[in-house]
Amino acid sequence: MAELNEATTHIDPPFAVVDLDAFDANAAELVRRTSGNATIRLASKSVRSRDLIGRTTNLPGYQGILAFTLPEALLLAQDHEDVVIGYPTADTSALRELAASEEATARITLMIDSTDQLDFIDAVVGASRPDIRVCIDVDAALELVGGRIHLGPWRSPVHTPDQAAALARTIVRRPGFRLVGVMSYEGQIAGLGDNQSGSPIKRAAIRAMQHFSGRELTVRRAETVAAITSYAELEFVNGGGTGSIEQTAAEPAITEIGAGSGLYGPGLFDFYRRFRPRPAAFFVMSVVRRPTAKIATVLGGGWVASGPVGTDRLPTLAWPKDLRMSQQEAAGEVQTPLLGPAALGLTLGDHVWFRHAKAGELCERVNDLHLVSGTQVIGQIPTYRGEGFAFL
Structure with a gap:
Protein backbone atom coordinates (compact mmCIF):
# COMPACT_ATOMS: atom_id res chain seq x y z
CA MET A 1 0.00 0.00 0.00
CA ALA A 2 2.83 2.40 0.72
CA GLU A 3 4.06 1.86 -2.86
CA LEU A 4 0.61 2.65 -4.26
CA ASN A 5 0.48 5.79 -2.18
CA GLU A 6 3.93 6.85 -3.36
CA ALA A 7 2.94 6.31 -6.98
CA THR A 8 -0.11 8.55 -6.66
CA THR A 9 1.08 11.37 -4.41
CA HIS A 10 0.78 13.83 -7.31
CA ILE A 11 -2.99 13.22 -7.68
CA ASP A 12 -5.38 15.38 -5.69
CA PRO A 13 -8.11 13.49 -3.76
CA PRO A 14 -10.75 12.36 -4.05
CA PHE A 15 -9.69 9.79 -6.64
CA ALA A 16 -9.97 6.06 -7.28
CA VAL A 17 -7.23 3.57 -8.05
CA VAL A 18 -7.24 0.09 -9.54
CA ASP A 19 -4.17 -2.02 -8.84
CA LEU A 20 -3.94 -3.88 -12.17
CA ASP A 21 -1.61 -6.55 -10.80
CA ALA A 22 -4.17 -7.46 -8.13
CA PHE A 23 -7.06 -7.10 -10.61
CA ASP A 24 -5.49 -9.51 -13.11
CA ALA A 25 -4.61 -11.98 -10.34
CA ASN A 26 -8.21 -11.90 -9.14
CA ALA A 27 -9.49 -12.46 -12.68
CA ALA A 28 -7.34 -15.57 -13.00
CA GLU A 29 -8.39 -16.77 -9.55
CA LEU A 30 -12.11 -16.58 -10.42
CA VAL A 31 -11.51 -18.90 -13.36
CA ARG A 32 -9.34 -21.25 -11.31
CA ARG A 33 -12.10 -21.60 -8.74
CA THR A 34 -14.45 -23.05 -11.40
CA SER A 35 -12.11 -26.06 -11.81
CA GLY A 36 -12.98 -25.96 -15.50
CA ASN A 37 -16.59 -26.93 -14.83
CA ALA A 38 -18.10 -23.63 -16.00
CA THR A 39 -17.22 -20.36 -17.67
CA ILE A 40 -17.51 -16.94 -16.04
CA ARG A 41 -20.11 -14.50 -17.35
CA LEU A 42 -18.78 -11.13 -16.24
CA ALA A 43 -21.21 -9.15 -14.06
CA SER A 44 -20.65 -5.70 -15.54
CA LYS A 45 -22.39 -3.81 -12.71
CA SER A 46 -19.53 -4.91 -10.47
CA VAL A 47 -16.96 -3.25 -12.77
CA ARG A 48 -18.70 -0.27 -14.44
CA SER A 49 -15.80 0.61 -16.71
CA ARG A 50 -15.84 -0.43 -20.37
CA ASP A 51 -12.06 -0.62 -20.50
CA LEU A 52 -11.85 -3.08 -17.61
CA ILE A 53 -14.86 -5.05 -18.87
CA GLY A 54 -13.08 -5.54 -22.20
CA ARG A 55 -9.82 -6.40 -20.47
CA THR A 56 -11.56 -9.19 -18.56
CA THR A 57 -13.85 -10.67 -21.21
CA ASN A 58 -10.85 -11.24 -23.48
CA LEU A 59 -9.29 -13.59 -20.92
CA PRO A 60 -9.57 -17.41 -21.18
CA GLY A 61 -12.42 -18.75 -19.06
CA TYR A 62 -14.69 -15.75 -19.56
CA GLN A 63 -17.66 -15.82 -21.92
CA GLY A 64 -20.34 -13.16 -22.18
CA ILE A 65 -21.55 -10.32 -19.98
CA LEU A 66 -24.25 -10.19 -17.31
CA ALA A 67 -25.52 -6.61 -17.48
CA GLY A 260 -17.50 -9.75 -11.15
CA SER A 261 -17.15 -8.36 -7.62
CA GLY A 262 -14.15 -10.58 -6.97
CA LEU A 263 -12.15 -8.60 -9.52
CA TYR A 264 -12.05 -5.54 -7.25
CA GLY A 265 -12.03 -7.46 -3.95
CA PRO A 266 -14.26 -5.08 -1.95
CA GLY A 267 -14.67 -5.07 1.81
CA LEU A 268 -17.61 -7.49 2.01
CA PHE A 269 -15.40 -10.27 0.69
CA ASP A 270 -13.27 -10.12 3.82
CA PHE A 271 -15.92 -12.34 5.47
CA TYR A 272 -15.64 -15.58 3.46
CA ARG A 273 -13.66 -18.66 4.46
CA ARG A 274 -13.31 -20.29 1.04
CA PHE A 275 -11.45 -17.52 -0.74
CA ARG A 276 -9.93 -14.07 -0.32
CA PRO A 277 -9.45 -11.84 -3.38
CA ARG A 278 -6.64 -9.34 -3.36
CA PRO A 279 -7.87 -5.79 -2.71
CA ALA A 280 -7.62 -4.14 -6.12
CA ALA A 281 -9.90 -1.06 -6.03
CA PHE A 282 -9.47 1.89 -3.68
CA PHE A 283 -10.57 5.45 -3.16
CA VAL A 284 -8.40 8.10 -1.59
CA MET A 285 -9.26 11.09 0.60
CA SER A 286 -7.07 13.80 2.11
CA VAL A 287 -6.59 14.97 5.67
CA VAL A 288 -7.96 18.52 6.03
CA ARG A 289 -8.08 19.15 9.79
CA ARG A 290 -6.76 18.04 13.19
CA PRO A 291 -9.52 18.74 15.77
CA THR A 292 -7.35 17.19 18.51
CA ALA A 293 -3.89 15.71 18.75
CA LYS A 294 -5.45 12.24 18.52
CA ILE A 295 -7.82 12.82 15.59
CA ALA A 296 -7.11 13.38 11.91
CA THR A 297 -10.15 14.25 9.78
CA VAL A 298 -10.44 13.56 6.06
CA LEU A 299 -12.77 15.43 3.75
CA GLY A 300 -15.72 13.22 2.76
CA GLY A 301 -15.39 9.46 3.01
CA GLY A 302 -19.01 8.44 3.44
CA TRP A 303 -19.21 6.23 0.38
CA VAL A 304 -21.50 3.70 2.01
CA ALA A 305 -22.71 0.55 0.23
CA SER A 306 -26.29 -0.49 -0.47
CA GLY A 307 -27.99 -3.31 1.39
CA PRO A 308 -29.04 -3.94 5.00
CA VAL A 309 -27.88 -1.13 7.26
CA GLY A 310 -24.83 -2.20 9.27
CA THR A 311 -21.17 -1.52 9.87
CA ASP A 312 -20.22 -4.00 7.13
CA ARG A 313 -21.61 -1.47 4.59
CA LEU A 314 -19.07 1.17 5.66
CA PRO A 315 -15.82 1.65 3.74
CA THR A 316 -12.81 -0.26 4.99
CA LEU A 317 -9.72 1.70 6.01
CA ALA A 318 -6.89 0.31 3.90
CA TRP A 319 -3.85 2.56 4.56
CA PRO A 320 -2.16 3.77 6.69
CA LYS A 321 -2.62 0.81 9.00
CA ASP A 322 -3.83 1.24 12.58
CA LEU A 323 -6.60 3.70 11.80
CA ARG A 324 -10.21 3.45 12.91
CA MET A 325 -13.34 5.52 12.49
CA SER A 326 -15.12 7.39 15.24
CA GLN A 327 -18.16 5.50 16.49
CA GLN A 328 -20.03 8.79 16.78
CA GLU A 329 -19.54 9.85 13.14
CA ALA A 330 -18.26 6.78 11.23
CA ALA A 331 -17.86 7.58 7.50
CA GLY A 332 -19.59 10.88 6.79
CA GLU A 333 -20.74 12.79 3.73
CA VAL A 334 -18.62 15.81 4.59
CA GLN A 335 -15.96 14.39 6.88
CA THR A 336 -14.62 11.22 8.46
CA PRO A 337 -12.67 11.65 11.73
CA LEU A 338 -9.99 9.00 12.16
CA LEU A 339 -8.36 7.75 15.36
CA GLY A 340 -5.74 5.17 16.24
CA PRO A 341 -1.94 5.13 16.40
CA ALA A 342 -1.49 6.11 12.74
CA ALA A 343 -3.69 9.18 13.17
CA LEU A 344 -1.08 10.73 15.46
CA GLY A 345 1.36 11.12 12.57
CA LEU A 346 -1.02 12.33 9.87
CA THR A 347 -0.65 15.94 8.69
CA LEU A 348 -2.74 18.18 6.46
CA GLY A 349 -2.77 16.95 2.88
CA ASP A 350 -1.81 13.36 3.70
CA HIS A 351 -3.68 10.70 1.75
CA VAL A 352 -5.85 8.04 3.40
CA TRP A 353 -6.86 4.95 1.41
CA PHE A 354 -10.26 3.27 1.64
CA ARG A 355 -11.92 0.22 0.09
CA HIS A 356 -15.61 0.35 -0.76
CA ALA A 357 -17.73 -2.38 0.84
CA LYS A 358 -19.11 -3.35 -2.58
CA ALA A 359 -17.51 -3.41 -6.00
CA GLY A 360 -19.08 -1.40 -8.80
CA GLU A 361 -20.75 1.18 -6.57
CA LEU A 362 -17.36 2.88 -6.19
CA CYS A 363 -17.51 3.86 -9.87
CA GLU A 364 -20.70 5.85 -9.34
CA ARG A 365 -18.62 8.27 -7.26
CA VAL A 366 -15.76 8.97 -9.68
CA ASN A 367 -15.30 9.81 -13.35
CA ASP A 368 -11.95 8.05 -13.75
CA LEU A 369 -9.94 5.13 -12.45
CA HIS A 370 -6.18 5.56 -12.15
CA LEU A 371 -4.43 2.34 -13.15
CA VAL A 372 -1.32 1.32 -11.24
CA SER A 373 1.02 -1.57 -12.03
CA GLY A 374 3.99 -2.21 -9.79
CA THR A 375 4.91 1.22 -8.50
CA GLN A 376 3.83 3.22 -11.56
CA VAL A 377 0.63 4.90 -12.68
CA ILE A 378 0.27 3.52 -16.19
CA GLY A 379 -3.05 4.97 -17.28
CA GLN A 380 -6.35 6.62 -16.55
CA ILE A 381 -9.67 5.24 -17.82
CA PRO A 382 -13.27 6.45 -17.53
CA THR A 383 -16.02 4.83 -15.51
CA TYR A 384 -19.57 4.75 -16.87
CA ARG A 385 -20.09 8.04 -15.03
CA GLY A 386 -16.99 9.46 -16.66
CA GLU A 387 -18.48 8.68 -20.05
CA GLY A 388 -21.69 10.45 -19.08
CA PHE A 389 -23.78 7.35 -18.31
CA ALA A 390 -25.90 6.94 -15.19
CA PHE A 391 -27.65 3.64 -15.81
CA LEU A 392 -28.69 2.91 -12.22
Whole structure:
Protein backbone atom coordinates (compact mmCIF):
# COMPACT_ATOMS: atom_id res chain seq x y z
CA MET A 1 0.00 0.00 0.00
CA ALA A 2 2.83 2.40 0.72
CA GLU A 3 4.06 1.86 -2.86
CA LEU A 4 0.61 2.65 -4.26
CA ASN A 5 0.48 5.79 -2.18
CA GLU A 6 3.93 6.85 -3.36
CA ALA A 7 2.94 6.31 -6.98
CA THR A 8 -0.11 8.55 -6.66
CA THR A 9 1.08 11.37 -4.41
CA HIS A 10 0.78 13.83 -7.31
CA ILE A 11 -2.99 13.22 -7.68
CA ASP A 12 -5.38 15.38 -5.69
CA PRO A 13 -8.11 13.49 -3.76
CA PRO A 14 -10.75 12.36 -4.05
CA PHE A 15 -9.69 9.79 -6.64
CA ALA A 16 -9.97 6.06 -7.28
CA VAL A 17 -7.23 3.57 -8.05
CA VAL A 18 -7.24 0.09 -9.54
CA ASP A 19 -4.17 -2.02 -8.84
CA LEU A 20 -3.94 -3.88 -12.17
CA ASP A 21 -1.61 -6.55 -10.80
CA ALA A 22 -4.17 -7.46 -8.13
CA PHE A 23 -7.06 -7.10 -10.61
CA ASP A 24 -5.49 -9.51 -13.11
CA ALA A 25 -4.61 -11.98 -10.34
CA ASN A 26 -8.21 -11.90 -9.14
CA ALA A 27 -9.49 -12.46 -12.68
CA ALA A 28 -7.34 -15.57 -13.00
CA GLU A 29 -8.39 -16.77 -9.55
CA LEU A 30 -12.11 -16.58 -10.42
CA VAL A 31 -11.51 -18.90 -13.36
CA ARG A 32 -9.34 -21.25 -11.31
CA ARG A 33 -12.10 -21.60 -8.74
CA THR A 34 -14.45 -23.05 -11.40
CA SER A 35 -12.11 -26.06 -11.81
CA GLY A 36 -12.98 -25.96 -15.50
CA ASN A 37 -16.59 -26.93 -14.83
CA ALA A 38 -18.10 -23.63 -16.00
CA THR A 39 -17.22 -20.36 -17.67
CA ILE A 40 -17.51 -16.94 -16.04
CA ARG A 41 -20.11 -14.50 -17.35
CA LEU A 42 -18.78 -11.13 -16.24
CA ALA A 43 -21.21 -9.15 -14.06
CA SER A 44 -20.65 -5.70 -15.54
CA LYS A 45 -22.39 -3.81 -12.71
CA SER A 46 -19.53 -4.91 -10.47
CA VAL A 47 -16.96 -3.25 -12.77
CA ARG A 48 -18.70 -0.27 -14.44
CA SER A 49 -15.80 0.61 -16.71
CA ARG A 50 -15.84 -0.43 -20.37
CA ASP A 51 -12.06 -0.62 -20.50
CA LEU A 52 -11.85 -3.08 -17.61
CA ILE A 53 -14.86 -5.05 -18.87
CA GLY A 54 -13.08 -5.54 -22.20
CA ARG A 55 -9.82 -6.40 -20.47
CA THR A 56 -11.56 -9.19 -18.56
CA THR A 57 -13.85 -10.67 -21.21
CA ASN A 58 -10.85 -11.24 -23.48
CA LEU A 59 -9.29 -13.59 -20.92
CA PRO A 60 -9.57 -17.41 -21.18
CA GLY A 61 -12.42 -18.75 -19.06
CA TYR A 62 -14.69 -15.75 -19.56
CA GLN A 63 -17.66 -15.82 -21.92
CA GLY A 64 -20.34 -13.16 -22.18
CA ILE A 65 -21.55 -10.32 -19.98
CA LEU A 66 -24.25 -10.19 -17.31
CA ALA A 67 -25.52 -6.61 -17.48
CA PHE A 68 -27.69 -4.72 -15.01
CA THR A 69 -30.07 -2.66 -17.16
CA LEU A 70 -31.20 -2.67 -20.79
CA PRO A 71 -29.64 0.75 -21.57
CA GLU A 72 -26.32 -0.57 -20.25
CA ALA A 73 -26.72 -3.73 -22.34
CA LEU A 74 -27.40 -1.71 -25.48
CA LEU A 75 -24.15 0.15 -24.92
CA LEU A 76 -22.11 -2.97 -24.21
CA ALA A 77 -23.63 -4.86 -27.15
CA GLN A 78 -21.89 -2.43 -29.49
CA ASP A 79 -18.65 -4.26 -28.66
CA HIS A 80 -19.80 -7.61 -27.22
CA GLU A 81 -21.87 -10.33 -28.88
CA ASP A 82 -23.40 -12.01 -25.82
CA VAL A 83 -25.04 -9.78 -23.21
CA VAL A 84 -27.62 -11.12 -20.76
CA ILE A 85 -29.55 -8.67 -18.57
CA GLY A 86 -29.74 -9.93 -14.99
CA TYR A 87 -33.04 -8.23 -14.14
CA PRO A 88 -36.38 -7.67 -15.91
CA THR A 89 -36.85 -4.31 -17.61
CA ALA A 90 -39.73 -1.87 -17.94
CA ASP A 91 -37.70 0.73 -19.86
CA THR A 92 -39.95 1.50 -22.83
CA SER A 93 -37.46 3.66 -24.75
CA ALA A 94 -34.75 1.03 -24.44
CA LEU A 95 -37.15 -1.75 -25.49
CA ARG A 96 -38.04 0.17 -28.64
CA GLU A 97 -34.34 0.68 -29.38
CA LEU A 98 -33.73 -3.03 -28.88
CA ALA A 99 -36.60 -4.13 -31.13
CA ALA A 100 -35.51 -1.75 -33.88
CA SER A 101 -32.08 -3.36 -34.21
CA GLU A 102 -31.50 -6.87 -35.57
CA GLU A 103 -27.93 -6.76 -34.25
CA ALA A 104 -29.08 -5.82 -30.74
CA THR A 105 -31.80 -8.49 -30.62
CA ALA A 106 -29.24 -11.08 -31.72
CA ARG A 107 -26.78 -10.05 -29.01
CA ILE A 108 -28.97 -9.19 -26.01
CA THR A 109 -31.04 -11.55 -23.84
CA LEU A 110 -33.80 -10.17 -21.61
CA MET A 111 -34.60 -11.60 -18.19
CA ILE A 112 -38.21 -12.58 -17.47
CA ASP A 113 -40.06 -14.37 -14.70
CA SER A 114 -43.72 -13.99 -15.68
CA THR A 115 -46.08 -13.80 -18.65
CA ASP A 116 -46.91 -10.26 -17.53
CA GLN A 117 -43.46 -9.21 -18.69
CA LEU A 118 -44.05 -10.78 -22.09
CA ASP A 119 -47.34 -8.86 -22.32
CA PHE A 120 -45.54 -5.65 -21.36
CA ILE A 121 -42.89 -6.11 -24.05
CA ASP A 122 -45.49 -6.86 -26.72
CA ALA A 123 -47.50 -3.80 -25.71
CA VAL A 124 -44.42 -1.59 -26.06
CA VAL A 125 -42.84 -2.88 -29.28
CA GLY A 126 -45.64 -4.78 -31.03
CA ALA A 127 -45.41 -8.00 -32.97
CA SER A 128 -43.58 -6.74 -36.07
CA ARG A 129 -40.02 -7.16 -34.82
CA PRO A 130 -37.15 -9.65 -34.68
CA ASP A 131 -37.55 -12.41 -32.10
CA ILE A 132 -36.44 -11.27 -28.64
CA ARG A 133 -34.16 -13.62 -26.74
CA VAL A 134 -35.28 -14.32 -23.17
CA CYS A 135 -33.93 -16.09 -20.10
CA ILE A 136 -36.07 -17.41 -17.23
CA ASP A 137 -35.07 -16.20 -13.78
CA VAL A 138 -35.69 -19.01 -11.29
CA ASP A 139 -35.81 -18.14 -7.60
CA ALA A 140 -32.91 -19.79 -5.78
CA ALA A 141 -33.84 -18.88 -2.21
CA LEU A 142 -34.32 -21.51 0.46
CA GLU A 143 -37.97 -21.80 1.46
CA LEU A 144 -39.06 -23.61 4.60
CA VAL A 145 -42.37 -24.35 6.34
CA GLY A 146 -44.29 -24.41 3.09
CA GLY A 147 -42.78 -21.15 1.87
CA ARG A 148 -43.57 -19.16 5.01
CA ILE A 149 -39.85 -18.78 5.69
CA HIS A 150 -37.88 -17.34 2.76
CA LEU A 151 -34.08 -17.26 3.13
CA GLY A 152 -32.48 -15.35 0.30
CA PRO A 153 -33.24 -12.39 -1.98
CA TRP A 154 -36.82 -11.84 -3.07
CA ARG A 155 -36.41 -12.26 -6.80
CA SER A 156 -38.45 -14.39 -9.17
CA PRO A 157 -41.94 -15.81 -8.44
CA VAL A 158 -40.80 -18.93 -10.33
CA HIS A 159 -39.55 -21.30 -7.64
CA THR A 160 -40.51 -24.89 -8.50
CA PRO A 161 -39.70 -27.02 -11.55
CA ASP A 162 -43.40 -27.13 -12.43
CA GLN A 163 -43.66 -23.33 -12.36
CA ALA A 164 -40.57 -23.03 -14.55
CA ALA A 165 -41.90 -25.60 -17.01
CA ALA A 166 -45.23 -23.77 -17.28
CA LEU A 167 -43.50 -20.49 -18.08
CA ALA A 168 -41.18 -22.19 -20.59
CA ARG A 169 -44.17 -23.78 -22.33
CA THR A 170 -45.83 -20.36 -22.64
CA ILE A 171 -42.70 -18.73 -24.05
CA VAL A 172 -42.02 -21.31 -26.77
CA ARG A 173 -45.65 -21.18 -27.93
CA ARG A 174 -45.66 -17.40 -28.09
CA PRO A 175 -44.56 -15.62 -31.30
CA GLY A 176 -41.84 -13.01 -31.00
CA PHE A 177 -39.79 -14.63 -28.23
CA ARG A 178 -37.05 -17.25 -28.09
CA LEU A 179 -36.14 -19.00 -24.84
CA VAL A 180 -32.35 -19.44 -24.67
CA GLY A 181 -31.33 -19.59 -21.01
CA VAL A 182 -32.04 -20.07 -17.33
CA MET A 183 -30.61 -18.07 -14.44
CA SER A 184 -30.83 -18.58 -10.68
CA TYR A 185 -28.84 -16.55 -8.17
CA GLU A 186 -28.41 -17.97 -4.68
CA GLY A 187 -27.77 -14.72 -2.84
CA GLN A 188 -28.07 -16.42 0.55
CA ILE A 189 -24.87 -18.31 -0.34
CA ALA A 190 -22.96 -16.23 -2.89
CA GLY A 191 -23.76 -12.88 -1.31
CA LEU A 192 -23.48 -13.70 2.38
CA GLY A 193 -20.10 -14.19 4.01
CA ASP A 194 -19.84 -17.25 6.23
CA ASN A 195 -17.13 -15.79 8.47
CA GLN A 196 -18.89 -12.72 9.86
CA SER A 197 -17.41 -10.97 12.85
CA GLY A 198 -19.31 -11.08 16.12
CA SER A 199 -21.40 -13.94 17.42
CA PRO A 200 -20.07 -17.48 16.80
CA ILE A 201 -23.67 -18.68 17.04
CA LYS A 202 -24.62 -16.44 14.12
CA ARG A 203 -21.67 -17.74 12.08
CA ALA A 204 -22.67 -21.32 12.78
CA ALA A 205 -26.27 -20.59 11.79
CA ILE A 206 -25.18 -19.01 8.49
CA ARG A 207 -22.95 -21.97 7.65
CA ALA A 208 -25.67 -24.49 8.47
CA MET A 209 -28.22 -22.59 6.38
CA GLN A 210 -25.85 -22.33 3.43
CA HIS A 211 -24.99 -26.04 3.59
CA PHE A 212 -28.63 -27.07 3.65
CA SER A 213 -29.60 -24.51 1.00
CA GLY A 214 -26.83 -25.67 -1.33
CA ARG A 215 -27.96 -29.29 -1.11
CA GLU A 216 -31.61 -28.37 -1.71
CA LEU A 217 -30.80 -26.07 -4.62
CA THR A 218 -28.54 -28.57 -6.40
CA VAL A 219 -31.46 -31.00 -6.67
CA ARG A 220 -34.13 -28.40 -7.46
CA ARG A 221 -32.00 -26.60 -10.04
CA ALA A 222 -31.25 -29.85 -11.91
CA GLU A 223 -34.94 -30.77 -11.91
CA THR A 224 -35.86 -27.27 -13.10
CA VAL A 225 -33.39 -27.33 -15.98
CA ALA A 226 -34.60 -30.78 -17.02
CA ALA A 227 -38.19 -29.55 -16.99
CA ILE A 228 -37.39 -26.51 -19.11
CA THR A 229 -35.27 -28.39 -21.64
CA SER A 230 -38.25 -30.56 -22.47
CA TYR A 231 -39.61 -27.44 -24.19
CA ALA A 232 -36.52 -25.59 -25.41
CA GLU A 233 -32.84 -26.21 -26.11
CA LEU A 234 -30.93 -23.94 -23.77
CA GLU A 235 -27.73 -22.10 -24.65
CA PHE A 236 -26.74 -21.51 -21.03
CA VAL A 237 -27.66 -22.17 -17.40
CA ASN A 238 -26.33 -19.41 -15.14
CA GLY A 239 -25.99 -19.53 -11.38
CA GLY A 240 -24.02 -18.38 -8.39
CA GLY A 241 -21.66 -15.48 -7.93
CA THR A 242 -18.18 -14.63 -6.69
CA GLY A 243 -19.00 -15.99 -3.24
CA SER A 244 -20.14 -19.45 -4.40
CA ILE A 245 -18.08 -20.30 -7.48
CA GLU A 246 -16.66 -23.63 -6.32
CA GLN A 247 -19.98 -24.92 -5.06
CA THR A 248 -22.15 -23.72 -7.95
CA ALA A 249 -19.73 -24.70 -10.71
CA ALA A 250 -19.70 -28.28 -9.39
CA GLU A 251 -23.39 -28.69 -10.24
CA PRO A 252 -23.79 -30.66 -13.50
CA ALA A 253 -26.72 -28.48 -14.58
CA ILE A 254 -24.67 -25.26 -14.47
CA THR A 255 -22.77 -24.04 -17.54
CA GLU A 256 -21.67 -20.60 -16.32
CA ILE A 257 -21.24 -18.44 -13.22
CA GLY A 258 -22.18 -14.77 -13.10
CA ALA A 259 -19.36 -13.03 -11.24
CA GLY A 260 -17.50 -9.75 -11.15
CA SER A 261 -17.15 -8.36 -7.62
CA GLY A 262 -14.15 -10.58 -6.97
CA LEU A 263 -12.15 -8.60 -9.52
CA TYR A 264 -12.05 -5.54 -7.25
CA GLY A 265 -12.03 -7.46 -3.95
CA PRO A 266 -14.26 -5.08 -1.95
CA GLY A 267 -14.67 -5.07 1.81
CA LEU A 268 -17.61 -7.49 2.01
CA PHE A 269 -15.40 -10.27 0.69
CA ASP A 270 -13.27 -10.12 3.82
CA PHE A 271 -15.92 -12.34 5.47
CA TYR A 272 -15.64 -15.58 3.46
CA ARG A 273 -13.66 -18.66 4.46
CA ARG A 274 -13.31 -20.29 1.04
CA PHE A 275 -11.45 -17.52 -0.74
CA ARG A 276 -9.93 -14.07 -0.32
CA PRO A 277 -9.45 -11.84 -3.38
CA ARG A 278 -6.64 -9.34 -3.36
CA PRO A 279 -7.87 -5.79 -2.71
CA ALA A 280 -7.62 -4.14 -6.12
CA ALA A 281 -9.90 -1.06 -6.03
CA PHE A 282 -9.47 1.89 -3.68
CA PHE A 283 -10.57 5.45 -3.16
CA VAL A 284 -8.40 8.10 -1.59
CA MET A 285 -9.26 11.09 0.60
CA SER A 286 -7.07 13.80 2.11
CA VAL A 287 -6.59 14.97 5.67
CA VAL A 288 -7.96 18.52 6.03
CA ARG A 289 -8.08 19.15 9.79
CA ARG A 290 -6.76 18.04 13.19
CA PRO A 291 -9.52 18.74 15.77
CA THR A 292 -7.35 17.19 18.51
CA ALA A 293 -3.89 15.71 18.75
CA LYS A 294 -5.45 12.24 18.52
CA ILE A 295 -7.82 12.82 15.59
CA ALA A 296 -7.11 13.38 11.91
CA THR A 297 -10.15 14.25 9.78
CA VAL A 298 -10.44 13.56 6.06
CA LEU A 299 -12.77 15.43 3.75
CA GLY A 300 -15.72 13.22 2.76
CA GLY A 301 -15.39 9.46 3.01
CA GLY A 302 -19.01 8.44 3.44
CA TRP A 303 -19.21 6.23 0.38
CA VAL A 304 -21.50 3.70 2.01
CA ALA A 305 -22.71 0.55 0.23
CA SER A 306 -26.29 -0.49 -0.47
CA GLY A 307 -27.99 -3.31 1.39
CA PRO A 308 -29.04 -3.94 5.00
CA VAL A 309 -27.88 -1.13 7.26
CA GLY A 310 -24.83 -2.20 9.27
CA THR A 311 -21.17 -1.52 9.87
CA ASP A 312 -20.22 -4.00 7.13
CA ARG A 313 -21.61 -1.47 4.59
CA LEU A 314 -19.07 1.17 5.66
CA PRO A 315 -15.82 1.65 3.74
CA THR A 316 -12.81 -0.26 4.99
CA LEU A 317 -9.72 1.70 6.01
CA ALA A 318 -6.89 0.31 3.90
CA TRP A 319 -3.85 2.56 4.56
CA PRO A 320 -2.16 3.77 6.69
CA LYS A 321 -2.62 0.81 9.00
CA ASP A 322 -3.83 1.24 12.58
CA LEU A 323 -6.60 3.70 11.80
CA ARG A 324 -10.21 3.45 12.91
CA MET A 325 -13.34 5.52 12.49
CA SER A 326 -15.12 7.39 15.24
CA GLN A 327 -18.16 5.50 16.49
CA GLN A 328 -20.03 8.79 16.78
CA GLU A 329 -19.54 9.85 13.14
CA ALA A 330 -18.26 6.78 11.23
CA ALA A 331 -17.86 7.58 7.50
CA GLY A 332 -19.59 10.88 6.79
CA GLU A 333 -20.74 12.79 3.73
CA VAL A 334 -18.62 15.81 4.59
CA GLN A 335 -15.96 14.39 6.88
CA THR A 336 -14.62 11.22 8.46
CA PRO A 337 -12.67 11.65 11.73
CA LEU A 338 -9.99 9.00 12.16
CA LEU A 339 -8.36 7.75 15.36
CA GLY A 340 -5.74 5.17 16.24
CA PRO A 341 -1.94 5.13 16.40
CA ALA A 342 -1.49 6.11 12.74
CA ALA A 343 -3.69 9.18 13.17
CA LEU A 344 -1.08 10.73 15.46
CA GLY A 345 1.36 11.12 12.57
CA LEU A 346 -1.02 12.33 9.87
CA THR A 347 -0.65 15.94 8.69
CA LEU A 348 -2.74 18.18 6.46
CA GLY A 349 -2.77 16.95 2.88
CA ASP A 350 -1.81 13.36 3.70
CA HIS A 351 -3.68 10.70 1.75
CA VAL A 352 -5.85 8.04 3.40
CA TRP A 353 -6.86 4.95 1.41
CA PHE A 354 -10.26 3.27 1.64
CA ARG A 355 -11.92 0.22 0.09
CA HIS A 356 -15.61 0.35 -0.76
CA ALA A 357 -17.73 -2.38 0.84
CA LYS A 358 -19.11 -3.35 -2.58
CA ALA A 359 -17.51 -3.41 -6.00
CA GLY A 360 -19.08 -1.40 -8.80
CA GLU A 361 -20.75 1.18 -6.57
CA LEU A 362 -17.36 2.88 -6.19
CA CYS A 363 -17.51 3.86 -9.87
CA GLU A 364 -20.70 5.85 -9.34
CA ARG A 365 -18.62 8.27 -7.26
CA VAL A 366 -15.76 8.97 -9.68
CA ASN A 367 -15.30 9.81 -13.35
CA ASP A 368 -11.95 8.05 -13.75
CA LEU A 369 -9.94 5.13 -12.45
CA HIS A 370 -6.18 5.56 -12.15
CA LEU A 371 -4.43 2.34 -13.15
CA VAL A 372 -1.32 1.32 -11.24
CA SER A 373 1.02 -1.57 -12.03
CA GLY A 374 3.99 -2.21 -9.79
CA THR A 375 4.91 1.22 -8.50
CA GLN A 376 3.83 3.22 -11.56
CA VAL A 377 0.63 4.90 -12.68
CA ILE A 378 0.27 3.52 -16.19
CA GLY A 379 -3.05 4.97 -17.28
CA GLN A 380 -6.35 6.62 -16.55
CA ILE A 381 -9.67 5.24 -17.82
CA PRO A 382 -13.27 6.45 -17.53
CA THR A 383 -16.02 4.83 -15.51
CA TYR A 384 -19.57 4.75 -16.87
CA ARG A 385 -20.09 8.04 -15.03
CA GLY A 386 -16.99 9.46 -16.66
CA GLU A 387 -18.48 8.68 -20.05
CA GLY A 388 -21.69 10.45 -19.08
CA PHE A 389 -23.78 7.35 -18.31
CA ALA A 390 -25.90 6.94 -15.19
CA PHE A 391 -27.65 3.64 -15.81
CA LEU A 392 -28.69 2.91 -12.22
